[in-house]
Amino acid sequence: MPPHTKTLTPDLVDVLIIGGGPAGLTSDVSITRNVHTAIRTAHFHMLPTWDGKSPIERMITGIFEVTDENGKVWKGRSLVLATGIIDVPLEIPGFDECWGRSIESSGILAINDVAPTPIALHVSCNAARFTKFVTIYTNGDTSKKDDFQAAIGPTAPFAIDGRRITKFVLGPNQLGIMIHFEDGTTKDEAFLGHKPVSKLKSDFLVKQLGLEITPQGDIKTNPPFGETSLTGCFAAGDNSSFLKTTPNAVNSGANSAARVAT
Incomplete structure (x- = not known):
């Protein structure tokens, strides 16, 4: 039941849902179909008290309270x-301009979340479906070159490039990408694949609630329902999953609803 509904809002509902994306909406629909009352935020990817006001407190009685940006308190x-x-x-200069246009295929940027050898090779194999040859760029990290080479083998259409990257430039007509290296050389690629590091949108909520997080920075939950380290508090979607995909978010939203609706 969204806050803007014309019907009277009860003083206490069964579930409060913060987030109106695939996970939040799925959880909302699943809960209400089980004849439970729920209040969720009304807009996609919006948070109460975005301007930094105190958004949520855990009451001694076990009831959750969320204070929105207008000062209204919602209880669940x-x-x-x-x-x-x-x-x-x-x-790296040029990353923002190139992201979503020429980053996703015949070169792989194996740093941060893509640095582990198994993940880099998995992403490279996906890129190899679209191009005949894939270069794995480690951006100056030469320590992994032998590991990559041993895992690749002599016949795979992959190569390792350990040069440090200084910037990215879109190709002519905003097609393709030119990679500039620290040694002054450049290389053209049709596409470059990379998974950026992510951070929690709800970081301030996590801190206020004292929730545990994983080494990857996600909210730590217990399967299959996604309950956090705080009893009665659940997490669903990208904030608590290694796989940041819409189908997975929908599934986790349904799982959380299955538990809170019992």
């Missing part, structure tokens, strides 16, 4: 955080 017996994540761009 359970809480679902479906607040999503924010992609963190690389600190």
